[in-house]
Amino acid sequence: MRSLPLRRAVDALVTIACGAMVLLALVPLGSLLWLVVSKGAPGLSLSFFGALPAPVGEPGGGVGNAILGTATMVGLACLVGLPVGIGAGVFLAEKGDGPFGRAVRFTAEVFSGIPSIVIGIVAYGLVVLPMRRFSALAGALALALLMIPTLARTTEELVRLVPGTLREASLALGIAQWKTSLRVVLRTAAGGILTAALLAIARAAGETAPLLFTALNNQYWNFRPDQPTASLTVQIFNYAISPYEDWHQKAWTAALVLLLLVGVLNVGARLALRRSTAGGRA
Amino acid sequence: MTKVLAAVLALAVGGVAQAENLLITGAGATFPFPLYSKWFSDYNKQNPALRFNYQSIGSGGGIKQITEKTVDFGASDAPMTDEELAKAPGVQHVPTVLGAVVVTHNTPVEGLKLTPQTLSGIFLGSITKWNDPALAKDNPGAKLPDTAITVVHRSDGSGTTAIFTDYLAKVSPEWKSKVGAGKSVRWPAGLGAKGNEGVTGLVKATPGAVGYVELAYANQNKLPMALLRNHDGAFVKPSIESTSEAAAGVDVPADYRVSITDAAGKNAYPIASFTYLLVYKDQADKAKGEALIRFLWWAVHDGQPSAAALDYAPLPKAVVGKIEKTLGGLTVQGRPVPLASSR
Amino acid sequence: MPPPADAVARGATLAAPPPHLPAGAAAHGGDRVWNGLLVAMGGAILAVVGLVVLELVKVSRPALAAGATQFLVQKTWDPVAGSFGALAFMYGTLVTSVIAIAVAVPVSVGLALFLSEMGPPRLRPVVTFAIETLAAIPSVVYGLWGLFVLVPLLRTVVEPFLARTLGFLPIFRGAPIGLGYLAAGLILAVMILPTVASVTSEVLKTVPASLREAAFALGATRWEAIRLAVLPYARPGILGAALLGLGRALGETMAVTMVIGNSPEISASLFAPGYTLPAVIANEFAEATGDVHVGALAGLALVLFGLSLLLNSVARLLVRLVARGPARVAA
Numbered sequence: 001m002r003s004l005p006l007r008r009a010v011d012a013l014v015t016i017a018c019g020a021m022v023l024l025a026l027v028p029l030g031s032l033l034w035l036v037v038s039k040g041a042p043g044l045s046l047s048f049f050g051a052l053p054a055p056v057g058e059p060g061g062g063v064g065n066a067i068l069g070t071a072t073m074v075g076l077a078c079l080v081g082l083p084v085g086i087g088a089g090v091f092l093a094e095k096g097d098g099p100f101g102r103a104v105r106f107t108a109e110v111f112s113g114i115p116s117i118v119i120g121i122v123a124y125g126l127v128v129l130p131m132r133r134f135s136a137l138a139g140a141l142a143l144a145l146l147m148i149p150t151l152a153r154t155t156e157e158l159v160r161l162v163p164g165t166l167r168e169a170s171l172a173l174g175i176a177q178w179k180t181s182l183r184v185v186l187r188t189a190a191g192g193i194l195t196a197a198l199l200a201i202a203r204a205a206g207e208t209a210p211l212l213f214t215a216l217n218n219q220y221w222n223f224r225p226d227q228p229t230a231s232l233t234v235q236i237f238n239y240a241i242s243p244y245e246d247w248h249q250k251a252w253t254a255a256l257v258l259l260l261l262v263g264v265l266n267v268g269a270r271l272a273l274r275r276s277t278a279g280g281r282a
Numbered sequence: 283m284t285k286v287l288a289a290v291l292a293l294a295v296g297g298v299a300q301a302e303n304l305l306i307t308g309a310g311a312t313f314p315f316p317l318y319s320k321w322f323s324d325y326n327k328q329n330p331a332l333r334f335n336y337q338s339i340g341s342g343g344g345i346k347q348i349t350e351k352t353v354d355f356g357a358s359d360a361p362m363t364d365e366e367l368a369k370a371p372g373v374q375h376v377p378t379v380l381g382a383v384v385v386t387h388n389t390p391v392e393g394l395k396l397t398p399q400t401l402s403g404i405f406l407g408s409i410t411k412w413n414d415p416a417l418a419k420d421n422p423g424a425k426l427p428d429t430a431i432t433v434v435h436r437s438d439g440s441g442t443t444a445i446f447t448d449y450l451a452k453v454s455p456e457w458k459s460k461v462g463a464g465k466s467v468r469w470p471a472g473l474g475a476k477g478n479e480g481v482t483g484l485v486k487a488t489p490g491a492v493g494y495v496e497l498a499y500a501n502q503n504k505l506p507m508a509l510l511r512n513h514d515g516a517f518v519k520p521s522i523e524s525t526s527e528a529a530a531g532v533d534v535p536a537d538y539r540v541s542i543t544d545a546a547g548k549n550a551y552p553i554a555s556f557t558y559l560l561v562y563k564d565q566a567d568k569a570k571g572e573a574l575i576r577f578l579w580w581a582v583h584d585g586q587p588s589a590a591a592l593d594y595a596p597l598p599k600a601v602v603g604k605i606e607k608t609l610g611g612l613t614v615q616g617r618p619v620p621l622a623s624s625r
Numbered sequence: 626m627p628p629p630a631d632a633v634a635r636g637a638t639l640a641a642p643p644p645h646l647p648a649g650a651a652a653h654g655g656d657r658v659w660n661g662l663l664v665a666m667g668g669a670i671l672a673v674v675g676l677v678v679l680e681l682v683k684v685s686r687p688a689l690a691a692g693a694t695q696f697l698v699q700k701t702w703d704p705v706a707g708s709f710g711a712l713a714f715m716y717g718t719l720v721t722s723v724i725a726i727a728v729a730v731p732v733s734v735g736l737a738l739f740l741s742e743m744g745p746p747r748l749r750p751v752v753t754f755a756i757e758t759l760a761a762i763p764s765v766v767y768g769l770w771g772l773f774v775l776v777p778l779l780r781t782v783v784e785p786f787l788a789r790t791l792g793f794l795p796i797f798r799g800a801p802i803g804l805g806y807l808a809a810g811l812i813l814a815v816m817i818l819p820t821v822a823s824v825t826s827e828v829l830k831t832v833p834a835s836l837r838e839a840a841f842a843l844g845a846t847r848w849e850a851i852r853l854a855v856l857p858y859a860r861p862g863i864l865g866a867a868l869l870g871l872g873r874a875l876g877e878t879m880a881v882t883m884v885i886g887n888s889p890e891i892s893a894s895l896f897a898p899g900y901t902l903p904a905v906i907a908n909e910f911a912e913a914t915g916d917v918h919v920g921a922l923a924g925l926a927l928v929l930f931g932l933s934l935l936l937n938s939v940a941r942l943l944v945r946l947v948a949r950g951p952a953r954v955a956a
Binding site: 339340341342343344345346347365430432437438439464465466467468469472473474475476484487488490491 | 802803
Binding site: 007008010011014015017018019020021022024025026028029031032033035036083084087088090091092094095096100101103104107108109110111112113114115116117118119120121122124125126145148149152176177178179181182202205206207208209212213233236237240241248251252255258259262263266 | 655656658659660662663664665666667668669670671673674676677680681684731732733734735736738739743744752755756757758759761762763764765766767768769770772773774815818822846847848849851872873875876877878879883903906907910911922923926929930933934936937938941
């Protein structure tokens, strides 16, 4: 049996070590955020948000079309991804106890781990080849496929959290099952579902790999879903691996814009969660 | 009723307005990208309704996408092989300009001289340090640093790689048997980077690195270029003149698929090449097809002067003459396009 | 974004399923439509996954014609000769993932312990917020940071240091260029940290207080209580967290391809450039011509899919095992 002071010393050492681990984890984050802000901020300007990319060597230019492209594809992805994802989640919560439900749940869990590049290949085969062109639609499909499984699992958890008593009370009053689900259960879970949806959107906005060979890229403004489209993430990638200093600068600024976008979505998600839990307790 | 009519009208007008603004998509080689992006920008200024969206994803990508018809035109420095052409029947190669593949490096050595033996040795991984005796022999008086050589090559399917390996296979039997030539090869050594841009970026960022890129990229980034010993034994600097001389004596076949590496000529640069736009002989889309063919006519006439400013060599006059006949033979939905003068 | 950790940890303790009316009570037309809609949504997930698998298998068939085992064990990736083997990429994926886990797990455990046992409670929300922020950063931004910060740091400071002090080990030999397995592994470690840390945190929360209290009652210091009571109980869960992190590391594409050097060769040294399964697909897919080349890339995607499937399943099983804890302790 070792002496007490020694054991206390070891205890203190371990505490310090754990604290060091925390610092170690936070250093890359601090470095990254600091760099993105300090290197990216000087490039911020109205024209950066609104202009098209300039050819190599010419000053000015911006990522306006990339921002629009990301917004378009994420928006299109939501049209499919949100209903199917949330719907599947509600299915799992309400009817997910039989063998079919178990199969769906297992598939959703496992599917949520699929690398996004594999989804990109599938979207290429399903949309780009038959349509014979790269398009925002293909990119949007890839993003939707990425959103669905995580959203389904999260929604299921949130819906199950709604107290059974609420459901029973509604049914006891003679309200139809489907109305109960929609008006009572989902409304109660709405805040949490909104959170999950915002987080899924934030993730979709940050994806690069599946867009590489579905949406390709585009130097111009694009308002048509059946044409190739620029996106913030692909643009950052192209700028970063280029040899041009001014493009590197633009990469940092575009990264700042992307982080701001993702940050706003995440903060929005947190606020929605706070409001929903506060309301739920009432 | 009026509401329906208004809606239909709006759609029609919108549709017409869309048709006026034409977007033509192409993809392929990074080799000519600096020049193409200038051409498309200049042409768009003259024809505001026409926009060319070109994505430089590498010659391999250009060939694949035009084969699958997911783009309106492709671009490649390596002419398509017979197998590739068999998969894409009806594709026409149109040379647009001449370029040079230079060997660039991140060392303080000025005027580095490389022979076929040392060049292939470096890329085979048998010469691993800058102050290797083989390099010292060809560079008397130069202070070669005692650092390791980091080879940088392409990670994507590249026409630039095809040109470079085509040359190495011609001048080094060891390279030919061990590695061979092609858009993607199994590199014995080194790091892979995406596109000419990626290789340039990596060489620029890594001390002791060596890579092969198109002349314009090395110049734009103020990277040093090696002098290569050509077929006639002289050490030649890459330039517009030495590139043009490489194409001077070559007999260009009817389909333009030819290799001009290791060309004869006192001042000929040994790693030069045509670069091609790939279009279908019969264009399926009327508006896009006409616009594309007219652009090609403009490129080989009015586009050539801007080539020199970006370190690409203009096409020899004889070749332009041949291209004019070829373009006259291209059809849009079966009918040829009038091309008496460029627009 | 990883699924909410608490959902995974609580896997077995879901809220009771909602009451179902006896069959025949769903007389409302609305109910039938609603039920049908829900089942369709559930089926959609199955259909989508089925589609993914079918598409991958179909496209990869030409490359696997020589035999699937041959494809898996062949070292060379030679587009010119038309001969493709997955080994170099599996090796690269394995090495970078192992580095990532080796760094991320200890840091995560330390972090989770700090959050749950040792640290001042006031710091908890700050640190949790910071970790969640790490999780939200897109891969390409990590790649940007890696390319312009981590790689030069490795090239100028870390790798020469390792070569000088530990250069006798084969893993630290060769010219320090910054790019390579080490850079990719370290960036992956940072990227999977939020996943591993949050799941580990949740796992530690499920350890029954009685265990810890019993250790304290016997006179243990805080660390001894953790070492003797908490960690052994949580070990399967921590393993599960590590496997989840591994699963995420497997699929990371952009940050890895920007710093790994993109060279399909197997090398013992961590300083050497390498290649991973997702990186080669990202680089070569847009331009692969020929059924065999495309098939080979699709085959790699299938391997990736299979690996992540396996890892995710095992990981979730382990985490559920810990969450189901009280039954184990009672038995």
